[in-house]
Amino acid sequence: MFRLPAFFLLILLPCTLLQAQRNLSGTVIDVASGQPLAGASVFISNTSKGSVTDRNGFFALSGLPPGQQELVVSSIGYETNVFSFSAEKLPMKVKVEMQVKVKELENVMVERSVMEGWDKWGKLFTENFIGQTPNATKCRIKNHQSIRFRYFKKSNRLIAWSDEPLVVENKALGYTLRYQLENFEVQFKEHTTEFAGYPFFEDHHKDGKKRKNRWRTARDKAFAGSMMEFMRSVH
Incomplete structure (x- = not known):
């Protein structure tokens, strides 16, 4: 992270x-x-x-x-x-x-920008935030409508934010992730993406023993890779 x-x-x-x-x-x-x-x-x-x-x-x-x-x-x-x-x-x-959040994104804009929505930027956000692994295909951002995007044409960059924690259901590993997104930025000229936040995991306790065992095996396999791979797969 x-x-x-x-x-x-x-x-x-x-x-x-x-x-x-x-x-x-x-x-x-x-x-x-x-x-x-x-x-x-x-x-x-x-x-x-x-x-x-x-x-x-x-x-x-x-x-x-x-x-x-x-x-x-x-x-x-x-x-x-x-x-x-x-x-x-x-x-x-x-x-x-x-402390009450200052709405600088809404009220203080030095550089001209365009507000756009999920239809235009949702795929890019998902691929960078969740990833493109096999586990990622079994993840869903349940409240994606809360995510807002702003594109800055002059600097060719995109930022995204949400006023509420992102709720990501991960059926591959048996988690619901609540992610407090603090920053998300894509620099298209540099081909870089950076995001920051704080994850909180809710285990799917109510499911059966057989499914829990499958999830445990899947988590072990994800963890056996790199830590970044594990975090992306959980996300």
Whole structure:
């Protein structure tokens, strides 16, 4: 995954070492009003550990994986907050302050550009974001209508963004991926594509044992290749 610098405001209370069970809880608020933010998505990047804040802005995550992790907090209309921490030295509680997203893409345009839709750019986006592997053919972006595109003619580049996490169903590996897309850009002159974001995986728990075994074999096979191949196949 390509990494972008992430602006975040995170207030940490005194830390404690938790050796037995790795749990993390806290509250999410609007930084301007100080009011709790309900319905915010809170998850550990690249895992299936996640939650949604309640009406008091509270969240709790349990059974966190060991090592260095990234806590991602997102909500429609707000900047994404990302905080790196060690699961071996967790804070007792966190308070996450969310800042309203500045709509610079809509309101501040120095270079002339054209807004275009999925019909024109959807195939290119899918091939670059999901890939063109056999596993990729069994993936579907369920909310592709949320993706918006802007083409800059002078610099011959394309950017894409979404106001909500992309929901990608992967029937090949038995995952639903929720991807917080932070950046997507194609430079046609340089023939380069770059995207950044934070993935959260939801396992298809309700399916039968036979199908789960097939998925486990497929995941092992995907992982046996390169990490990039694995990530693209999961996506």
